[in-house]
Amino acid sequence: DGGITQSPKYLFRKEGQNVTLSCEQNLNHDAMYWYRQDPGQGLRLIYYSQIVNDFQKGDIAEGYSVSREKKESFPLTVTSAQKNPTAFYLCASTPRGPGTEAFFGQGTRLTVV
Amino acid sequence: KQEVTQIPAALSVPEGENLVLNCSFTDSAIYNLQWFRQDPGKGLTSLLLIQSSQREQTSGRLNASLDKSSGRSTLYIAASQPGDSATYLCAVGRMTTDSWGKLQFGAGTQVVVTP
Numbered sequence: 001d002g003g004i005t006q007s008p009k010y011l012f013r014k015e016g017q018n019v020t021l022s023c024e025q026n027l028n029h030d031a032m033y034w035y036r037q038d039p040g041q042g043l044r045l046i047y048y049s050q051i052v053n054d055f056q057k058g059d060i061a062e063g064y065s066v067s068r069e070k071k072e073s074f075p076l077t078v079t080s081a082q083k084n085p086t087a088f089y090l091c092a093s094t095p096r097g098p099g100t101e102a103f104f105g106q107g108t109r110l111t112v113v
Numbered sequence: 114k115q116e117v118t119q120i121p122a123a124l125s126v127p128e129g130e131n132l133v134l135n136c137s138f139t140d141s142a143i144y145n146l147q148w149f150r151q152d153p154g155k156g157l158t159s160l161l162l163i164q165s166s167q168r169e170q171t172s173g174r175l176n177a178s179l180d181k182s183s184g185r186s187t188l189y190i191a192a193s194q195p196g197d198s199a200t201y202l203c204a205v206g207r208m209t210t211d212s213w214g215k216l217q218f219g220a221g222t223q224v225v226v227t228p
Binding site for chain 1: 117122144145147149154155156157158159162164165202204206208211212213214215216217218219220221
């Protein structure tokens with residue numbers, strides 16, 4: 001089945017730690033995105049990549065980093081510089097070009113302990 | 114800056130009633146509008162995609178309209194069922210000079226359909 005796989009489903013981070021969230025897609029989509037969801041708020045864009053080896057900051061990139069070494073993979077690292085990392089993180093992908101349909105993974109819930 | 118608003122934030126209806134969910138946006142320069150469903154603790158499932166040149170899209174019991182000039186979209190769900198209970202999110206495709214595919218989301222409408 002084609003789709004987007006995010007792992008792990010739940011992740012716990014201690015203060016001062018960096019953690020990496022995985023996102024893999026087998027839809028052959030060119031573009032991939034990371035969004036953050038907080039209770040009562042809409043999803044906010046963290047980073048996006050439209051082509052391998054290139055990525056751009058979204059609206060709330062501070063404290064996060066990404067890489068895009070393969071078309072299928074777009075991992076997100078939440079660094080210790082992110083002051084309020086507890087949230088639900090969603091990865092998405094779209095085919096090339098404007099107006100295309102976005103598909104989402106099942107999300108990773110990150111909690112600071 | 115594009116802002117997307119969904120009103121009401123929560124809605125409860127008896128089974129069999131039609132659902133009407135509203136989405137408004139401030140900038141009519143959009144590529145498309147997409148409606149999603151989200152179950153608790155889960156990811157987003159795409160329901161309908163409307164291109165900026167289209168007026169509506171239909172899929173089974175779902176119908177979504179788009180009035181770009183007034184910045185509004187409405188999602189209709191006919192003959193609601195308890196299984197329709199979920200949060201419904203709308204998102205507009207942001208039209209920018211440097212990229213495509215970025216979505217601007219509303220906060221969602223939480224729907225409960227009571228048996």
